[in-house]
Amino acid sequence: MLLALALALVVARPVAAQTVRSPSSLPHADVANEAISQLRSPFCPGLMLAVCPSDQAAALRDSIHVLAARGWSAHRLVEWMISRHGEEWRALPKRSGPGLWAWVIPPLVLIGGAAYIVGRLRRARAVASVFPAPSVAISSADREQLAVALRQWEEAEEAGEVET
């Protein structure tokens, strides 16, 4: 419980700072940052616009902030940049056209995989219930001895004497 409270205190500290609104936390800055986070940089191969250290990238980021301050939406800002520099700088595939496949396939495979595993295990359990293992009669004395042995095993396991 102490650990939990300590952790909560450490992580809760950001909130104290967030009460002071810096210029970058203004709504239009959020819109600009959202747009910037969806764009790759034409000036740093392989890097996102948000982190590209070149001067041109800084100028482009500034332009996006200016347009956001004029009320442009994040979507409009992204399309504006793409129309000027090219489709290859889009970092987040569109959710339409060929880009849709990027989004659809991973969850489909995950859901399909989960369904396959569940189905296969159900089938295996159904087969096991049709052909059950021969029942073994254990007397109550044996059952008691087993319980004692299991308790001892559990104690030994907790003490690290046996590998689980």
Added chain:
Amino acid sequence: MTQIGEVALWVALALSLWGVGSAFLGGRQRRGDLVLSAERTVLAVFSLLVVTAGAIIWAFLHNEFQYEYVAGHSNRELATFYKVAGLWGGQTGSLVFWATLLALFGSIAVLQNRKRNREFMPYVAGTILFVLAFFLVVIVFASNPFKMLPFIPADGRGLNPQLQNYWMTIHPPTLYLGFTCFTIPFAFGVAALVTGRLDTRWITTTRKWTLLAWFFLTCGILFGMRWAYEELGWGGYWFWDPVENASLLPWLTGTAFLHSVMIQEKRGMLKQWNIFLILGTFLLSIFATFLTRSGLIESVHAFAENTTIAYIFLGFLAVVTLICAALVWWRRDRLQPESQVESWLSREAAFLGNNLVFVGAMFATLWGTTFPLISEGIFKQKINVGPPFYNRVNVPLGLILLFLLGVGPIIAWRRATPRNLKRNFLLPLAVGTVVGVALWASGIRHVEALLTFALGAFTMTTVVVEFWKGTRARAAIEGEGRARALVSLVRRNRRRYGGYIVHAGLVVTFMGFAGKAYDVEKQIALKPGESVDVQSPFGTSYHLQYEAMSWYDATNMTKLVASMRVERNHEPLGIMTAELRSYRQRQETNHEVGIRTEWDQDLYLILAGVDDPNGVIQGTDPRPMATFRVLINPLVSWIWVGGLLMAIGTLIALWPTVAVEPKVRTVPVRVPEPELVEV
């Protein structure tokens, strides 16, 4: 010396081809002489590759620029340190390095198994030599390190500036150790398929190899993150770059394999799945090498571009996949499970869930990485996939994993009873809930970060409780003090408690990732004497004053160094510097960042640009305006601490366990013979 290296390379190729034939023929015809010859071939190829690698290093150290590889990756001024690292600084040398490491591990495996696993060894040696032969064919015919230039240049081009960092000298070797080490369990998996011995023996034999491979791969990935953080100069450590992704893919399947083999060991289940996982892990290791070295997909890490090699690698991947698929199909009857999952509330089910998440994350990452190629091939339109895609797809999977990390190790095998669930999970759930609610109440609204901390607290509590319970029980039974009981608890069951430490490390690392949600960044142009204030998310106020710009010539480069006087909450912390380095030989510029690390956040300073760099050097403008990016990265140090914990946990699990007889009294139980029923 270099000629000897080249001859050694050719002899190694010829020997490995001989070894492949003699191993498989020897195994098939049960001829011990052929098998022995194949095993000795592995040792011989290793010796020859050491000579080849030594010759390349010798060529680097002696500035033998008549060789294309040396001229392209070194120059006279390059520090000796980096000349040695030149072996893996480029594509050609790194392939030699890959092959040498594989031959080293192959030799160790052969020597370890001189008297055991004899039925496996022909196929183990044959598989290792087959992979070696492939690499040697590529090296000799498509990427020869001893290829000569038609003239001898006066100096070389130098090493890529981004690779001139001390992490570069340890990150690639560690990663390659991981990739190559996974070949040994793969070879045993193939041998198990060929011989039909698909019980747990191949798994218990390769358990330490798998752990060792995982250890190297984990360290390699973390070193790479640290290298990116220090060297790429953009303030982050993971970019979901194709080459980074490529190293993560075998890590994900390798981690799934480490967990699922436990189910096969305990319950005889998932035999087919384990074979698939180890085959997939090896193939993904080859894929990672292909991606790094082919340059087919744009990457900040792709330091080579050779499409010929790309196609050779793709061909090899296709051939190995087909052979493996055929072997699995051939042995499908022997890969049937010996028991079933009895309940969804069991350790088997939790491990299955974790495997599904690991493989799902692997698939999503692989899909995103290759989607630009796929979309270009199918739709004739290259659609790039950047970090936001991977974050959206993988963060939910990561959160599920964090939950299962807490559930898997303590839920009962076969079927968890309500008593078991209550006993094991009540406290962790309470702690997780308290943390979540406390953070929510204090105003944290970033959902992913909030869930990470709550689930992290849940999982961390399960780990702490396990240690506490074990120590307490041991202290009571053995009469030891708590500290001594804790040490002997871990010593007596290194695999289990080492695993818990790895889990704790992963939780700490995940919390470090969650800190990214609170990154602060400011970009500003300053003249000397001007300052900037930055407010940290933890309420700390940093005041940075641009003091001066200096320059000096260093070996291989000219440095522009900006000095900043830093105060934290009005208390002076000293001077921080950030540099712009101009590498003379390659005529490239590189940012060298300043980092001040504290336990809860990093202050990260980038010198993004200087108005008149020539004016500084010539003395006409000694006080230029400069552009700085100042970042505050919360909880970054937690990632490195978590990584260290994971490494320590793995080493504990790897350490040989003392054989201990379990202190359980043997209880005779009369069990009647079951009646045989004719079906």
